[in-house]
Amino acid sequence: MNLELKQKQFNAAMILYENKKRYRLLGVCVSIANIALQIYTLFHALRLSIGLGWQIVSIIAAYLITDFVNGLVHLYMDHNDHYESWAGPLIANFHLHHKTPRYQDNNLFVVYFTETGSKVWMIFYLAAVAVLFHLSGINPVLLYTLTYIGILSSVAEVSHYLCHNSMSAPAMFLARIRLLLSKRRHARHHLEDNISYTFLNGITDPLVNFIARRYFTGYKNHTDLHYAAYTGTTLTRR
Numbered sequence: 142m143n144l145e146l147k148q149k150q151f152n153a154a155m156i157l158y159e160n161k162k163r164y165r166l167l168g169v170c171v172s173i174a175n176i177a178l179q180i181y182t183l184f185h186a187l188r189l190s191i192g193l194g195w196q197i198v199s200i201i202a203a204y205l206i207t208d209f210v211n212g213l214v215h216l217y218m219d220h221n222d223h224y225e226s227w228a229g230p231l232i233a234n235f236h237l238h239h240k241t242p243r244y245q246d247n248n249l250f251v252v253y254f255t256e257t258g259s260k261v262w263m264i265f266y267l268a269a270v271a272v273l274f275h276l277s278g279i280n281p282v283l284l285y286t287l288t289y290i291g292i293l294s295s296v297a298e299v300s301h302y303l304c305h306n307s308m309s310a311p312a313m314f315l316a317r318i319r320l321l322l323s324k325r326r327h328a329r330h331h332l333e334d335n336i337s338y339t340f341l342n343g344i345t346d347p348l349v350n351f352i353a354r355r356y357f358t359g360y361k362n363h364t365d366l367h368y369a370a371y372t373g374t375t376l377t378r379r
Contacts (some may be wrong), residue, residue: 168258203289212339255297335359
């Protein structure tokens with residue numbers, strides 16, 4: 142589609158985002174719903190006993206799946222240019238992270254809450270997991286894994302924030318032992334094209350990169366061009 146038209150659509154979407162409080166209110170509501178469901182599912186999971194060994198298996202599996210799934214969502218969103226859809230203002234605001242990678246500095250609990258508000262899809266996921274706890278015959282290891290995925294998906298947002306905003310020793314150490322995302326690995330996403338989409342710890346990057354190369358064209362010559370003419374007041378996603 143014509144680049145000038147896409148830039149106009151982007152700017153129109155950002156005007157809506159900046160002037161309609163409902164979009165920011167939606168983020169708050171999504172955060173509250175997601176965190177409430179995270180607490181609910183964790184409460185029910187902790188009532189189940191699976192032993193230390195299976196806990197370790199569950200956490201490792203959850204880490205891998207969370208990194209991969211959130212990387213896929215990131216891949217899709219970086220190519221999403223449906224600015225005239227109901228979610229258009231949210232999509233446009235999402236793309237501004239490539240324009241200004243650094244976040245506003247905040248307490249990590251605030252980051253956890255705020256960034257969880259961008260995960261509309263997770264409400265449906267966590268609601269489904271909550272239902273599973275009330276069904277008979279569901280493997281408790283699976284329930285723990287699904288619960289941890291819901292929580293780690295928010296932790297991934299904090300990991301991404303720390304990657305851009307923090308040089309603290311704990312954050313650097315956690316990145317070095319691959320519990321969080323390393324700055325060097327994530328820098329490729331901003332410096333190169335169509336690469337390094339995962340952002341919990343980046344361990345599934347090779348798989349997501351393969352999918353990106355095979356099915357997607359990249360953002361440098363696509364959505365990154367759409368905000369080139371944007372001169373509004375919102376310079377960061379949050």
